[in-house]
Every structure is written in C-alpha cells, then in structure tokens.
Amino acid sequence: MSEFKPKGLVICVSGPSGVGKGTIIDELRRISPDTIHSISVTTRTPRPGEIDGVHYYFRTTEEFEQMMSRGDILEHDCYCGNYYGTPRAPLIEATEQGHDVVMDVTVPGSLAVMKNFPDAVTLFLLPPSFTELRRRLTRRGTEDQEVVERRLQKARDEIEKTRLFQYVVVNDEIQQTARKILSIVEAERCRYEQMAGIEKLIMSK
Amino acid sequence: MSEFKPKGLVICVSGPSGVGKGTIIDELRRISPDTIHSISVTTRTPRPGEIDGVHYYFRTTEEFEQMMSRGDILEHDCYCGNYYGTPRAPLIEATEQGHDVVMDVTVPGSLAVMKNFPDAVTLFLLPPSFTELRRRLTRRGTEDQEVVERRLQKARDEIEKTRLFQYVVVNDEIQQTARKILSIVEAERCRYEQMAGIEKLIMSK
Numbered sequence: 001m002s003e004f005k006p007k008g009l010v011i012c013v014s015g016p017s018g019v020g021k022g023t024i025i026d027e028l029r030r031i032s033p034d035t036i037h038s039i040s041v042t043t044r045t046p047r048p049g050e051i052d053g054v055h056y057y058f059r060t061t062e063e064f065e066q067m068m069s070r071g072d073i074l075e076h077d078c079y080c081g082n083y084y085g086t087p088r089a090p091l092i093e094a095t096e097q098g099h100d101v102v103m104d105v106t107v108p109g110s111l112a113v114m115k116n117f118p119d120a121v122t123l124f125l126l127p128p129s130f131t132e133l134r135r136r137l138t139r140r141g142t143e144d145q146e147v148v149e150r151r152l153q154k155a156r157d158e159i160e161k162t163r164l165f166q167y168v169v170v171n172d173e174i175q176q177t178a179r180k181i182l183s184i185v186e187a188e189r190c191r192y193e194q195m196a197g198i199e200k201l202i203m204s205k
Numbered sequence: 206m207s208e209f210k211p212k213g214l215v216i217c218v219s220g221p222s223g224v225g226k227g228t229i230i231d232e233l234r235r236i237s238p239d240t241i242h243s244i245s246v247t248t249r250t251p252r253p254g255e256i257d258g259v260h261y262y263f264r265t266t267e268e269f270e271q272m273m274s275r276g277d278i279l280e281h282d283c284y285c286g287n288y289y290g291t292p293r294a295p296l297i298e299a300t301e302q303g304h305d306v307v308m309d310v311t312v313p314g315s316l317a318v319m320k321n322f323p324d325a326v327t328l329f330l331l332p333p334s335f336t337e338l339r340r341r342l343t344r345r346g347t348e349d350q351e352v353v354e355r356r357l358q359k360a361r362d363e364i365e366k367t368r369l370f371q372y373v374v375v376n377d378e379i380q381q382t383a384r385k386i387l388s389i390v391e392a393e394r395c396r397y398e399q400m401a402g403i404e405k406l407i408m409s410k
Contacts, residue, residue: 080400123395126403129410162404167395170403180395190328190372190385198331198375199367205334 004201006194008036008095010117011102011185012192014110015125016155018137020171024125025104027178035185036094038103041067044082057087075105075112086113100185107158114164123181124165128172130156211399213241213300215322216390219315220330221360223342225376230234230309231329232383239285240390241299243308246278249287262292280310280317291318305390312363318354319369326393328386333377336360 015021028035041057043064052058059067064083067073079165086103094101101118104111113120127133133155137148162168167184171177188194220226226328233240233273246262248269257263264272269288272278283291291308299306308325310318338360342353367373372389376382393399 077272101266101388124397126407128407130408131410156408159404159408163397163401165397167392168397168400168403169395170407180391183391184395186329186385186388187372190374190389192329192368192370192373195373196368199364200376202331202333203335203364 002107002194004198005077005098006189008097008099008101009185009188009194010091010095010120011100011188012105012110012120012122013102013125013181014105014107014123014165015171016107016127016133016158017126017151018133018155020136020174020177021104021125023174024171024177024181025102028102028181031178031183032182034099036099036101038091038101040085041073041085042079042082044084071116073172074116075109077106077109091117107161111161111164121167121184121185122165123167123169124162125169125171125177125180126159127164128170159187165174209400209403210303210358210396213304214390214393214399215296215300215325216305216386216393217310217315217318217325217327218307218330218386219310219312219328219370220376221332221338221363222356223311223338223360224330224332225341225382226309226330228379229376229382229386230307233307233386237387239304241304241306243291243296243306244252246272246290246292247287249285249289276321279321280314282311282314287347293322296322312366316366317370325341326372326389327370328372328374328389329367330374330376330382331364333368333375362399 013021013025025037033034037117038059039053041059041064043059043061046052046056050056061083064085067087068076068085072088073085074088074091086105086109091101106197111123114122127136134148134152137151169177169180218226218230230242234242244258244262246264247270248264248266251257251261251263255261256282266288269290272292273281273290277293278290279293279296282289291310291314312349315327319327332341339353339357342356372384374385
C-alpha cells in the first residue's frame with residue numbers, strides 16, 4: 001500500500017499524578033521507537049546540556065505569549081514561574097508526514113487538547129486502586145503527609161474526569177499497559193476516518 | 206480487577222466475496238480460542254453429523270419467520286430457498302457473560318446489524334487490490350468468466366459501502382490481518398463506554 005499514506009495520529013496520554021505516566025511513556029518509547037514524542041515549549045532557562053528542539057523548545061516569555069495568542073499552543077501550564085506548553089506546529093508537521101505523536105499531558109492539559117485539537121486520541125490511565133495510588137505517591141519520598149493528602153485529593157478530582165476520555169487503561173503492569181496502548185494506536189490507524197479513500201485506490205489497482 | 210466485569214463485544218467482520226473472511230475467522234478462532242463465534246439459525250435440513258446449537262440452530266420456516274417478526278433475527282439472507290440468519294438471544298447471553306462474539310456477515314447483513322444492533326463493532330476487509338480479488342475469485346474454480354464478472358461487479362458495489370464501517374483492514378496477509386483485528390478488539394475493550402464506572406470502583410479500593 002505504498003501509495004496510501006494516512007496521516008499520523010496524536011495520542012494524548014493522561015492520568016492523575018502518581019499513576020505512572022512517565023514510566024509508561026518511557027516503555028512506549030522503548031518498544032515503539034518510531035513513535036514521536038512531542039517536545040514541549042518552555043520559558044525556563046536551558047540546563048547544561050539541554051538542546052533547543054531536542055529536550056524543549058526554549059522561548060522567551062514574550063515569544064510564548066505570542067504563540068498562545070496565535071493559537072499555536074494546544075495546552076499550557078505554569079510551574080515555578082515558567083510556562084510549559086505543547087506547540088501545535090511540530091505536531092501537525094509530524095502527523096502530515098505520517099508519524100504518530102504521543103503526548104504526556106496533565107488532566108487539565110488534556111481537556112485543553114480536546115478543545116484545541118479534537119482529532120487527538122485521548123487516553124486516561126487509572127491506578128489499580130486508590131490504595132495503590134496512595135502507596136505510589138508516598139513512595140516518591142515526599143514524606144510530608146499533608147502534601148500526599150493534597151495530591152490524593154487532586155487525583156480524586158482528576159479521576160472524576162475519566163469519562164471525558166475516549167480510552168481508559170488500568171495501569172496494573174507496565175508491559176501490559178504499554179501493549180494495550182499500542183493496540184489502541186493500531187486500532188485507531190484502522191478507523192475508517194483514518195483510512196478514508198483507500199477503497200478508491202484499491203478499486204483502481 | 207475481579208469485581209469489574211465489562212460486557213463482551215460483538216464484532217461484525219464483513220467484506221466482499223473473495224476477500225478471505227472465512228480464512229480470517231478461522232485464524233481468529235485458532236489464535237483466540239476464547240472468542241465465541243456466533244451460530245446462525247437456518248431452515249435448511251441438517252446434514253449428517255450436524256448438531257443443533259453447534260453447527261447451526263435448525264428451525265422450521267414457520268419458526269424462523271416468527272423469530273423475524275419478533276425482532277429476534279439481527280440479519281438474514283435467503284440461499285437456495287432456505288433462510289440463514291443471526292439470532293439475537295445467544296449473542297446477548299454471551300456478551301452479558303463477558304464473552305466477545307465474532308460474526309462473519311455479508312455486506313447487506315452488516316447494514317442490517319448496524320441498524321438492529323448499533324453497539325456492534327463493524328469491520329470491513331478489503332482486498333489488497335482489485336486485481337488480487339479477481340485472481341482470488343478466479344482461483345476458486347469457477348471458470349465461468351460471466352460468473353466471475355458478476356461477482357466482481359457485486360464486490361465493486363460492496364466495496365463502495367466501506368465508509369459505513371467503523372474499521373477497515375486490508376487483508377494482505379492472514380496473520381497480520383488477524384493481529385490487527387485482535388488489536389481492534391483490545392482497543393474497543395478499553396473504550397470508556399465499555400469501562401464506564403470502573404473509576405468509581407477504583408476510588409473505593
């Protein structure tokens with residue numbers, strides 16, 4: 001099917017803090033190296049060794065705000081006085097070239113993506129249980145019980161948003177979760193909207 | 206997740222005559238023995254060794270027509286003066302118990318399923334090319350060119366219905382096609398509608 005080049009997919013992986021998004025994204029990167037991972041734009045200063053366009057796109061606050069006002073940022077967040085956001089342009093470019101892009105996005109960020117990029121495939125990771133989420137958050141080394149409780153409350157609020165996502169995966173075991181996500185990507189590639197027009201090509205051959 | 210028992214899925218596999226539906230269904234049966242394959246109802250006489258409820262549900266014409274009028278037949282066809290149809294009840298029973306059911310359905314039959322059982326996941330198999338479809342239909346032993354041409358015209362008409370299906374898989378190579386179908390099944394199991402309520406269970410654990 002060398003003549004049929006469907007666009008790539010944008011897969012937005014989300015879930016509450018502590019659910020293991022980062023680990024899953026790393027595993028996906030390992031088992032599916034062709035998948036592109038979106039690079040965020042940030043206004044923070046590059047750390048030694050960080051390369052613009054590889055680790056982040058480094059921009060000034062003014063540039064970032066201009067991008068936002070032009071609608072070039074799909075979702076953003078503020079952290080320690082710096083902006084972090086997902087730029088639209090590299091994502092469009094990659095998908096036009098047929099590459100799939102996986103994004104690791106916060107829950108509020110995902111809601112913004114749903115609005116600003118409705119074609120994105122949205123996926124919510126759930127912990128196997130709330131007890132397990134508490135254990136994972138405690139294990140992180142933050143021993144301050146108050147901080148843990150605040151995060152758990154935030155997680156509770158975020159988990160209530162599960163129903164807004166297209167897919168739900170319980171992150172019980174890393175390999176299994178990654179495999180399920182890859183099945184979702186494969187299935188989405190087979191959706192008629194993604195394949196539209198292929199039947200005409202086939203009739204002509 | 207032993208307490209969360211989502212319903213099974215109904216997967217309706219269709220495609221033009223000669224595309225290889227039967228072979229794919231056999232391969233699915235081989236690699237995924239847990240998948241239930243729907244048993245048709247027919248009014249034809251059982252052949253020696255055929256068992257009611259295993260190979261077919263054997264019913265009289267009167268019984269079949271009663272089932273149809275009650276809406277108990279999702280789709281049906283007439284062939285050599287006998288009815289063949291997909292009964293609703295065993296399908297509901299299997300999915301309620303959490304089993305996935307794969308159906309091999311003609312293109313007109315699939316359109317009836319979409320209407321009568323809108324929850325079904327619908328999948329269209331395409332040949333790699335029209336030339337290849339012609340080759341497969343010719344190879345079947347039907348040397349009568351007129352019959353082949355009639356089938357190809359029917360296939361052309363059926364392929365135009367591709368856009369009505371949720372998923373499209375080009376049946377290039379059996380194992381790959383079967384793997385894609387299993388990915389679709391896995392992905393559909395992860396859809397929020399299929400998992401609805403799991404977040405409440407997780408919050409309570």
